[in-house]
Each structure stands twice: as structure tokens, then as C-alpha cells.
Amino acid sequence: MSWQQRIGAALEQRQQQQALRRRQPTTASGPGWIEADGQRLRNFSANDYLGLAQDTRLAAAWHDGALRYGNGAGGSAHVTGYHPLQQRFEARLAEWLGYPRALLFISGFAANQAIVAAMMAKGDRLLADKLAHASILEAAHLSPAELRRFSHNQSASLDRLLAKPCAGETLVITEGIFSMDGDSAPLAELAVSTHAAGGWMMVDDAHGIGVVGEGGRGSCWQQQVKPELLVITFGKAFGCGGAALLCSEDVADYMLQFARHLIYSTAMPPAQICALDAALSAIKLADSERQRLHDNIQHFRSGAAERGLSLLDSSSAIQPLLVGDNAAALALAQRLRQAGCWVSAIRPPTVPPGSARLRITLSAAHQPADIDYLLEALDASHDR
Numbered sequence: 444m445s446w447q448q449r450i451g452a453a454l455e456q457r458q459q460q461q462a463l464r465r466r467q468p469t470t471a472s473g474p475g476w477i478e479a480d481g482q483r484l485r486n487f488s489a490n491d492y493l494g495l496a497q498d499t500r501l502a503a504a505w506h507d508g509a510l511r512y513g514n515g516a517g518g519s520a521h522v523t524g525y526h527p528l529q530q531r532f533e534a535r536l537a538e539w540l541g542y543p544r545a546l547l548f549i550s551g552f553a554a555n556q557a558i559v560a561a562m563m564a565k566g567d568r569l570l571a572d573k574l575a576h577a578s579i580l581e582a583a584h585l586s587p588a589e590l591r592r593f594s595h596n597q598s599a600s601l602d603r604l605l606a607k608p609c610a611g612e613t614l615v616i617t618e619g620i621f622s623m624d625g626d627s628a629p630l631a632e633l634a635v636s637t638h639a640a641g642g643w644m645m646v647d648d649a650h651g652i653g654v655v656g657e658g659g660r661g662s663c664w665q666q667q668v669k670p671e672l673l674v675i676t677f678g679k680a681f682g683c684g685g686a687a688l689l690c691s692e693d694v695a696d697y698m699l700q701f702a703r704h705l706i707y708s709t710a711m712p713p714a715q716i717c718a719l720d721a722a723l724s725a726i727k728l729a730d731s732e733r734q735r736l737h738d739n740i741q742h743f744r745s746g747a748a749e750r751g752l753s754l755l756d757s758s759s760a761i762q763p764l765l766v767g768d769n770a771a772a773l774a775l776a777q778r779l780r781q782a783g784c785w786v787s788a789i790r791p792p793t794v795p796p797g798s799a800r801l802r803i804t805l806s807a808a809h810q811p812a813d814i815d816y817l818l819e820a821l822d823a824s825h826d827r
């Protein structure tokens with residue numbers, strides 16, 4: 444088979460499965476709104492849970508930062524790209540979350556790849572939740588360590604895997620709030636099992652940080668759990684981009700030697716760090732936004748129940764409506780778009796086969812009337 448035939452066959456297969464992915468240019472159009480193809484739509488697909496992605500405080504900090512410090516970091520943090528702003532912001536994050544150290548990464552995907560690659564060696568064992576994010580599983584598949592997956596959120600299933608002997612080290616990985624299902628991991632139970640077996644725990648709290656826990660400190664804070672490795676990302680509630688690992692002094696120093704995504708990649712631009720610093724200040728003060736988001740979630744779930752719409756069991760800002768069939772999920776997303784709501788259809792391989800869904804996300808930027816509008820549109824468009 445030639446390159447051309449291989450690529451053609453893969454695309455054809457995706458097409459036949461109604462799983463071909465396409466991107467559509469969109470622009471933000473005011474908090475909670477998006478513009479696509481000249482149409483302004485209510486946006487129920489973003490991870491901008493607190494409405495910070497368009498916050499002018501962040502924009503001003505980014506703008507001022509670029510004027511003062513330039514556009515790019517100019518090199519890896521190991522060369523000339525480690526700006527004092529980064530050092531200060533890392534210290535601020537560490538203090539906020541009660542860890543000795545924080546290390547910035549340019550994205551959550553890069554952080555997960557780097558951490559798994561640096562931690563895991565041949566003979567080790569990586570135990571990941573079945574629904575762990577692609578960035579974790581991708582890294583795990585590339586790793587020489589053995590990968591086993593435990594049933595979603597089932598500590599008994601994790602216990603069974605932990606009971607098997609392993610000559611090397613064990614790392615258990617889960618998410619705080621799951622990106623596609625919106626439910627929370629039983630972190631305390633998983634931590635007890637992991638530590639009883641002498642393992643370490645890594646939690647990716649991309650969807651919990653800023654949103655849950657006292658002052659937005661995330662799922663681990665909320666559940667009083669302190670994993671050895673905590674990953675937070677800044678593309679969601681922080682309204683920006685980038686990620687950080689929270690860890691011990693030794694782990695941070697170890698990562699600086701062995702995390703190749705840190706060593707061989709240009710550091711985060713200082714102006715972006717200015718915006719992140721402003722985002723952290725905003726998040727610390729965002730109790731009313733978190734309350735509004737919580738109210739929006741309650742409002743949506745009770746409206747969905749009244750209309751007989753079956754949502755997955757989630758109390759987070761991620762409210763999936765299971766459809767099952769790929770084509771049906773796409774058609775429903777299309778009908779909603781015609782009705783003025785942007786909701787993404789998520790299909791395999793992002794989610795398990797047969798579980799295509801609408802991934803509805805709510806934000807503090809939504810008004811109750813926007814949510815009523817979506818509920819009416821869902822009621823009218825969804826064949827149940």
C-alpha cells in the first residue's frame with residue numbers, strides 16, 4: 444500500500460463511519476456567544492466556564508505584557524526563556540494550591556505527555572481510568588511501561604489491578620472532572636487504594652480547576668486529596684492557554700532534567716503569563732461567577748428533566764446528552780445550529796463506540812434565558 448492509498452483509505456473509513464472531523468472557523472461574539480458563517484449563536488460548546496476567555500482584565504494584562512516584555516520567550520526556559528514573571532507565577536500557583544513547586548507547560552497535552560514520559564520506565568505500571576483523556580492515553584501508549592485501564596471511577600476495579608504484582612513503580616492516573624462525561628472521580632477512594640499499594644497518583648484537573656473547591660482550587664482541594672502529581676490547565680476556566688504541574692521539590696527538579704517537552708520547547712511568552720496572572724487573580728475572586736455557573740447547571744438539569752431529556756449523571760458544567768449513533772448526533776447538532784445554538788457532537792474515537800453525544804457545556808457567562816432557549820431548541824429538535 445502506498446502512502447497515498449493508506450491516507451485515502453483512512454479518510455474513506457472515517458467518512459463511512461460518519462466520523463470525519465472538520466474544523467469550522469468561529470469567532471467569539473460576546474460572553475456566551477459565537478459567530479460562524481455570519482450567524483451569531485449561543486455557545487454551548489466552550490470550556491470557558493467562568494467567562495474569562497473574553498475578560499478585558501486578561502486582555503489588558505496580555506497587551507501590556509507584550510508591550511513591556513515582547514512577544515515571545517525567545518527560547519526554552521533552560522536557555523534564555525525563563526522570565527522572572529514565570530518564576531513568580533509558578534511560585535504563586537504553588538502557594539495557591541499548597542504544593543512546594545509548580546512548573547509551567549505550554550499546554551495540558553504537552554504536560555501530560557511530558558510527565559508520563561519522564562516518570563515511566565520499562566517494568567513500571569500505569570493504571571489509568573478507562574475514560575482518561577487522549578493526552579494521557581496517547582502518552583501511556585508511547586511509554587515502555589505496562590498500561591492497564593480500570594473501569595471508569597471504580598476503585599474496586601483499580602484494587603483488582605493493584606493486587607497483581609509489579610516489579611517496578613505504579614502510577615495511577617485519573618481526571619478530577621471527566622472531559623466528555625462531566626462526572627467527578629472518587630479521588631479520596633482512589634488515593635487510599637493507590638497509596639496502600641505503594642503507588643503514586645496523578646490527577647488531571649483540567650475541568651475542575653477554577654470551578655470547584657474553595658476559591659476555585661479544584662477537585663483535589665474539594666475532596667481533600669493531594670496527589671503526588673497534579674496537572675491543571677489554563678485553556679478552560681482560566682480563559683487562556685497553557686498548563687502547570689504541581690509537585691514536590693524533588694519531582695520538579697527531576698522534571699527539569701527529564702521532561703523533554705520542557706527542555707526542548709520554547710517557553711511560554713511572558714505576555715501570556717501576565718494574562719494568566721490576571722486570570723488567577725480573577726479566579727480567586729470569582730465566587731459569584733462560580734455560584735452563577737452552579738445555578739445555571741441546576742436550571743439546565745431541572746429543565747431537561749421536565750422535558751424528558753436524558754442527560755448523563757453530571758453535576759459539572761459539562762452536561763452530555765447521549766445520542767448513540769454518530770449520524771444522529773451530527774444531525775441533532777446541525778438542527779440546533781439552525782435554531783441558533785452551537786453545540787458540538789462528540790463521536791468515537793473521542794468517546795467509546797456507540798456513545799456519540801452532544802457535549803453541552805455551561806458557563807457563568809450564560810443568562811438563564813439562554814439556557815431556556817437551548818432547552819426549547821433541544822425539545823423541538825431531539826427525536827426521543
Ligand SMILES: Cc1ncc(COP(=O)(O)O)c(C=O)c1O
Pocket residue numbers: 549550551552553555576578618622647649650676677678684685686
Ligand atoms: C482532561 C484534559 N486534559 C488535558 C487536556 C489538554 O489540555 P490543553 O488544551 O491545554 O492542551 C484537555 C483538553 O482538551 C482535557 O480535557
